Amino acid sequence: MGKYNKIIAIVAVLLITFSFLGCTQNLNSPQKSSTKEIVDMRGVTVTIPSDPQRVVIVDKGFILQSMVAIGVQDKIVASGGMLSSTNEKADDRDSLYLFPKILELPNIGYTFGGFNFETLISAKPDLVLWANSEYIKDNEITKEAMKKIETELKIPLVVINTPGAYDNPTMEKQYEGLMIIGKVFGKEKRAQEIINYTKSQIEMIYNRTKDIKDSEKPSTMYLGLRNDDSVGVVWGKNYGDAKFAEEVANIKNVYNEPNRQIMSAEQIIALNPDVIILATNSVLPDINILSTNSKYSSLQNVNAVKNKRIGSLGLLTWWGDFKLDYPTIMLISAKTVYPDKFKDIKVNKWVNDYHKKLYGLNDEQSQRLKEIQLLAWMDSNDF
Structure with missing residues (x-):
């Protein structure tokens, strides 16, 4: 009986020891914060x-x-x-x-x-x-x-x-x-991967345009067409839909004020931009609308319309938010203004690849996304 009691005592001591060690280990283990x-x-x-x-x-x-x-x-x-x-x-x-x-x-x-x-x-x-x-x-x-x-x-x-x-x-x-x-x-x-990828595209645009001299820069207007008596909203230097144009693509904004301004045909004619980039507003940004819609007949002698130097950001900008398509916006802008600098890039194909890498889309999904963004004009114009 005495031998049996000794065994029980030893087991009890071991249990207490292991319990103590376990508590100590828990105290020393880092706890995941909520x-x-x-x-x-x-x-x-x-x-x-x-x-x-x-x-x-x-x-x-x-x-x-x-x-x-x-x-x-x-x-x-x-x-x-x-x-x-x-x-x-x-x-x-x-x-x-x-x-x-x-x-x-x-x-x-x-x-x-x-x-x-x-x-x-x-x-x-x-x-x-x-x-x-x-x-x-x-x-x-x-x-x-x-x-x-x-x-x-x-x-x-x-x-x-x-x-x-x-x-x-x-x-x-x-x-x-x-x-x-x-x-x-x-x-x-994952966030850093996206940043690195988008930044590499931005740097590509910057490197191709950074050395363009002021004398070689066409004047560019970012224009959102409206349904009222005005022609539309013009976004000024580094504002709204014209953000980053100068910083990234060395683009000269014809409207130098840092705000948005509703403009009439007379005001646009006076500024006479060499290039127009259509952006999102109440009228869909169709690149042919300025030359085919009678509402804009008074603009036919504006340099951009006369020389058919018009691009469109489709629906990429909404309330000034560039979302994750900021490289797309910059690339469309840069190629519209400086086509010779981007002859080797088909933006219509580039944007499909961009969306595949960003969102994991397949070919059909990336093409549909481009159409929803009203960028299919790039396919028909081999842009």
């Missing part, structure tokens, strides 16, 4: 879930397309700013085509039209990702909505400033925003 800190583009340090699962985006496309390219789009549970009406279809715009599920998700509204905070709350988000642009950054509704989300609803808010939100937009802000999105989802490696 939260992490992100410094957003306001310079604000935001505590967010380490692995966000229910994300609401306030966006015009950059955040959504970045999430698709990174592979985390299924974490979106509601959106604001992505939908213009309840009748939209996936084939209406590139972002909707890339993530058609967004058409079925709750819409919390936008700065213009106001926000529905009950819809936001009902989505039960653990994070709000907000893209700020030149068109909403100073709006009181924007400021009040951000304040309410952070201070009243206590939902973590990470703000991505698109480049236009700054007085001097630069391409580096595009990359910075993409990397912050990568950090939010723990996908820094």
Whole structure:
């Protein structure tokens, strides 16, 4: 019996020892935190879930397309700013085509039209990702909505400033925003891959145009056609749809002011641009419209129209947001203005390859995306 008691005592000591060692090991083992800190583009340090699962985006496309390219789009549970009406279809715009599920998700509204905070709350988000642009950054509704989300609803808010939100937009802000999105989802490696790829395309454009002398630069107008009595909106130097044109492609903007201006035919005739690049507005940007539509008959002697030096960005720009197609916008602009510098590049084929690498699309999908972006004109014109 004494021998049996000794065995029990030894076993008990061993159990206590192993339990103690186990506790010590647990104390010394690093514990995975349920939260992490992100410094957003306001310079604000935001505590967010380490692995966000229910994300609401306030966006015009950059955040959504970045999430698709990174592979985390299924974490979106509601959106604001992505939908213009309840009748939209996936084939209406590139972002909707890339993530058609967004058409079925709750819409919390936008700065213009106001926000529905009950819809936001009902989505039960653990994070709000907000893209700020030149068109909403100073709006009181924007400021009040951000304040309410952070201070009243206590939902973590990470703000991505698109480049236009700054007085001097630069391409580096595009990359910075993409990397912050990568950090939010723990996908820094994939974000860096996208940055490296897009940056290589931007550098290619820059290197081909950087040494062009001022005397060799044709004057260029970025024009969005309208349905009213004016001809359209003209985007000035480094603003809106004309962002980065000088920085990346050495393009001389005929309208030198850093703003957007609604212009009549008389004003456009007075500026007499050598090249016109059509961008998104209420009239679809068809490269033939200025020479075939009688509404624009007064523009026939404008150099760009007379010499048929017109390009189109299709629907790539929406509310000034270049989304992930900023290299495409720059390449179309650069080849339209300096065709001899890009004779070896067929942009219609280049853009299909670009979308395949970015989003993992197949041939049919990348071609359809190009058509939705109203860039099929490049196929018919062998551009």
